[in-house]
Amino acid sequence: MSAPVSAPMLLLVSLLGLWVAIGFLGLLRPTSLRLVAHILFPSGAAVGAAIALTAAWSITSPTERWVLGIGLPDLPVHLQRDALSSVFLFLLGAASAGISLFAAGYFRRGEGTLPGLLCLQYHLFLASMGAVLLAADAYSFMVSWESMALTSYFLVTTQHRIPEIRQAGFLYLLIAHLGAIGILLSFGVMQGGSWQFTFDAMRTAELSPGWASAAFLLALVGFGAKAGLVPMHVWLPEAHPAAPSPVSALMSGVMIKTAVYGVLRVTFDLLDDPAWWWGLVAMALGLFSAVYGVVFAAAQTDMKRLLAFSSIENIGLLFTGFGLALIFHAAGMSAPASLALIAVLYHAVNHSFMKGLLFVGTGAVLHATGQRNLGRLGGLIHRMPWVAWPTLIGALAIAGLPPLNGFVSEWLLLQAFLSAHEVPRLFLNMLLPLGTAVVALAAALAGYVMVKFFGVVFLGQPREATLADAHDAGWRERLGMIWLAAGCVLLGLFPNQAISFFALVPTQFGLLEPGATFGRWWLLDPVAGRQASYAPLVFLSIVLLCVVATILVVTRVYRRRVRRAAPWDCGFARLDSRMQDTAEGFGQPIRHIFEPFFGMRRELPSPSDTTPHYRVEISDRIWTGLYVPAATLVQRLAQAVVQLQQGRVSTYLIYSLVTLLVLLGFAL
Amino acid sequence: MELLALLAFPVLGAAVLAVVGARRWAPEVNVGFSAATFAAACALTSRVIGDGSFTAFGEQFFIDAFNVFLVTLTAFVSLTTSLFSRPYMRIESEHGRVRPQHLRLYHSMYQLFIAAMLLALTSNNMGMLWVAMEAATLSTVLLVTLYRTPASLEAGWKYFILCSVGIAQALFGTILLYFAAERVLGGSGMTALLWTNLNEVKGQLEPEVLTLAFVFLLVGYGTKVGLAPLHNWLPDAHAEGPTPISAVLSGLLLNVAIYAVVRCKVLVEGSLQSELPSRMLMAFGLLSVVLAALFLWRQKDVKRLFAYSSIEHMGIITFAFGMGGAVANFAALLHMTVHSLTKSAIFYSVGHAAQKTGTQTIDDIRGLVTVSPTVGWGLMMGTLAILGMPPFGVFASEFLILTTAMRQEPWSTPILLLALGIAFAAVFRRVQPMVFGETTAKRLPHSPALLPVFAHLALVLLLGVSIPPYLADWYRMAAELISGQ
Amino acid sequence: MSDLSLDLQILNAIAALFLLLAFGMLSQRRVVTLVKLLAVQAALLCAATLLLAWRTGETHLYLSALLTLVLKVLFLPWLLNRLIKRLGVYWDSEPLLQISGTMLIGVLLVIFSFGLAQPIVALASTATRSGIGIAIAVVLLSFLTMITRRKAMSQVVGFLSMENGLFFGAMSATYGMPMIVELGVALDVLVAMLVLGVFFFQIREQFDSLDLHHLESLREDR
């Protein structure tokens, strides 16, 4: 290695190597679940925690570069760690620590592929995500990017006996591959005239505005396909539910964020001066995905599909923040741009904790009851308290309720929106504030979805008799969930420390002068010009104080006598569990209000129907409107081309004669 | 000396196996001879690396960096194919699909085929190159019709007629080349057709005659490469023959045909200032990639599916050679290597898969991973490699080709990428249910020989992650030779 | 024409006859006569080679003339006739395109190949350079014969006439190929014929007719 490699980079690369080693250790005795569950996954979690620590420790140190020996002869593998990759490495390490801990207790016999093979794919998936965050040249980025897609494809199709899971896996890998092609084209355009594919060459290559816009749009489409931005989102609600829960937690929590990392790296780092309309395109896509995702989440009856659509909503919010930051950056307003960028980074980290916790919760429920359909769950809080309460924390956090972390990143995003009216462009300063309303709508709808999710799964009466013997999660699963829940709470209560950690990224991009502070340690006051502050610690202590005071006063003064009785059934026959609100019922107002979003097919019982049943079929208009016609077009094209091969020798001879004559014609 | 050994072993093997081909231990003899050829090839390579290219036997044979790597590749893949054909042919004869006396024909023709290819690669005389190609075609025709089924007969017939007619055009091209060369080198008969002489004097050859010659040569050898409008024989020939033959046909014979086309292009490009030859090659390449990608969409037979995938990859290689320039040639050579390694690995696993399920139609092969993980994972990894998924070498060469295409012909990149995307969707949609899902496969009497499959895939993975420096210089030397610096 | 020496005039006459035979084979439907025409064509080629050898004194030309005589004039026609008797394939049914259409295309092909050969003929130093145009024409015409035939046997005859055309081209452009190449090519043609013989028996045994419409099962468009 030419330059002496600095400590953090060496440590990070060796930790990634450790992950790969753990993976291959699994192959030694692929059938023994004990080795995998008791030794390999916990050590994977430890490595994840170590990566998070190194990333957090190394974020303040300057950018490090390292050129490895391997790779193409004239394009060896370049690695680079800077503030942006440190933030996402912290995200990868922290979230994967909790999820791996949960996975240690989650995988049992008969889960499709052998545990050893699963452990290999799982840890290769983690290592490739780490490699994506460190790659500093097009070739190694593409190799790690697509091996991330490949390993996650194998993880998605663990139970490959079920045809739907195979379908989901195929769709996922196909769209991931097409996205990767977009990214490859964008890198090709970005290398400008320099014919080199290292990121440093791309930074120095000056592109004409036309080529720069082409590179940006290709990158947006390519990374949007991996992130699940709306027109390219169709794979996400299929792939995430098909994967085992820890894997869908990793995919939703961490893999989608690598797409956000990619978009940030391309626009803020590699392309220098953005056009004003770039941000608008990203924000429009983001806002539409946010509303589209949350509206579909509200209408789902399968809990993992519900969470997958909620991931689409959060990706929409991330891309909205990214678009906003881009608009401010283009307009030269660096303070609001850095605020929006911090909001995006903060929400990315928050979402990986929240969504990881929820997916892991559904995993525990799935293992206990074997049910994924919301119509067959309910009342699990009594039998699975250790799963219910952390999931409640996750649900409240993702609904964006104050003391927890979801609210902080949303609050920052809204503060950034508040300075949107100063953008000099004519129509933009009027359109952007409307963005606030859409973000608020999406956040409120998220609250609606989470009440539906938590209420239908954990509260009320069990809708199936078999739920009675649902057992609580194992101690390793509880540990994993507590780690993630603690992450949610701490990120919510100490925003200032977190923001000082994230603010290093805009400083690296030159949007913020180094050493900027955001109010006292307990009070968050990000915007200089505006008097807007939020102190979660004080806030939470006051609320707790009031609650405890009320409890003491009420119980002390009025004797604590409680009697249990049947709930009010307005005098008719005894209420049973089927009279509760089902998942479709809870989604009915949304389906009624957001009618145009859905392709709906209802089966209503006719009056004379002896066994009346009511079924509603929700279909995604984008799937029927965009993907099916594309497939039929290729089908028809193939049909036309195949006529060439009719089987007669003489026709083939005619082809070669005609080719010969045509070429001779050219040669004249 | 090594050259003599290299050519003698297979011919000797053919003769010996013609006698003992039907014995129980005939496959072992076959492996022995292939191993000997491989050893000779390695010795030859070390000699060429040691003291550069050289001519032998009165300049009739010429070895340089370009054809020596193809010779080693041919010898290596023929060795692994003979290893694979050992259990394969035993199972085939136990299943009663092949009669013992046909085995004798099979083994001797196999060695003769290897000899013909090595002769074509090493000969300096363009006429002998043509004769060797014709011999290769003839030896494989009988092998394609080994099973005596109506389909294999039809495939054999089409293969024979189309290739012979194609190669006849190549003969006419060679005649015109000889005609042009004779005017400059004088009528000394033997030396006029030697590639080395032609290479030195290519500046003074008449452009019109050379263009005409190139057209005939391109159509002739292009038929053997399976370029788009002339490809019709390839899917039938590769699908109906026994799988070792399909592997060798797809893996090696196509490379030899491209080698011949490139030899002619080097000569013609030297004399013509016009862009015509590279434009033609690029047009052929692009047309093959697009047509093959669309053909892939409606395949029912697994070997036909991978035969069309060979057409697609040959199209990519021709397109790369058409672009010319050091990087494109380097990438094309790398692509030839990784393609033949991966495609032969895929045919090995497909062969065993077809034997396990008793059929080649895709819809009847299901759930390989559950019954025999090695065959299932081998097929999955091979398919992902051939579709250009990154950790494997095919992505490395495609990355280089696409990036050079972006620089030289930006208009062609979207078409290429779209075709690659369609091919990916078509092949993966067929292969995924074959590997995963409920199983229809049964146990085999003999355990499948899967060492070759994973040896090939490991090599391709190595070429994908990091190309060893000496191999890189070797390719670079060959690339310079081709682009005529 | 008059300033050419006698033997050149004969050579040009042979070339013209060669072309005529190619046209003849294009329109012929009886397989037996087809083989006869092939044999005559080969004989013409052998005569031209002998004449040229006598004129230029090249030794290897005598050898190649002998080779053509033995292989293409005597052995192959005998082998084909024996096969025809054994397999009983005397008639070739109506070709895909009726005769007049094929002839028209043939004429167009001849015109095209003559136009193509014009620059080369101007360059060639050999006396029989005009033969190149004829050679290209014969190659394309035999290509057409193979396309328009429905019987396997007549396709093979078309292929052999293409070989004759190629040799005629080589002979007229460069006084024949180097000896080793001539031998190689002759060997290949011989082996090809043996292989084809084996093929005919197998096809006959499978489909009990040599008609090509049996060989159309491997197709994609169904």
Add this chain to the structure above:
Amino acid sequence: MIDLTWPIQVLEVFIALLAAPLFAGWIAQCRAVLQNRTPPSIWLPYRNIRKLLVKEAVLAEHASPLFRMAPYIVFGTMICAAAIVPSMGTNLPFSDAADAIALVGLLATARVFMALAAMDVGTAFGTLGARREMMVGFLAEPALLIVIFVASLISQSTSLPAIAEHLATESFALYPSLAFTAVAFSLVLLAENARLPVDNPSTHLELTMIHEAMLLEYSARHLALMEWSAALKLFNYACIGLALFVPWGAATTETPTVAALLGAIPILGLKLVVCGAVLAVAETAFAKLRVFRVPELLATAFLLAVLGLLVHLLLQG
């Protein structure tokens, strides 16, 4: 002079706590008068709460701890909201702990916990009420955000005391944008506090009630707390409205003093009386809307708020 800020803050919260049922009683009286019924006594809510507190609590058989904890959490959040809202004085210590958006978040927490408690019992009415409450919630929130957006544009701050102080101390100017947002805010107030056009507070008809349906299973002290927090919520919303649109008269001294506080209380009382009367008139004028007409109502609220925003950017920008 010893530092009296925290005691004043607690005193203010305490006053708000006590005044809330009074405000509810006053509105009930006005409604009765308008519908020419003999008005109930103004102290009826107090007596109602005291009666419920002494009763024996009856819980559903399988109600989870969440059901028992929810009333306390909702009441606690309402007290905290009262502390944030600058009803009587600005510059209170707790005011910069949370700004308007945090306040909206706090009210959303209360709503979510109430909805979860309603679903916990597992009867049809609870879940029906929860679903409708959440629907009204997510429809009202965008309008509320735009109202706060407009207010913050005018006074360069999103914390309510700062907005109130800015408007109170500035010279009086007619802000058309504030007029639009005031109407929008009042519609949101009606929707959020389950007043008549959206939901009839005094009905017990299972299928029409939204807010009451969630409290169906509560009894005794839990019901008392829920009633009280509902009254407190109405009081808070009224104070927010007054702070945004009628800020004059609040104690805007730098450091809060008891004198300023005592001065501000009667003015606030007067404003609340007028506001209660207006609210009663509005309720008797509107008939109850069908549940799926509510989105149109709140859509008009949102439209008005956006119009206010555009007017602000256009005229006062």
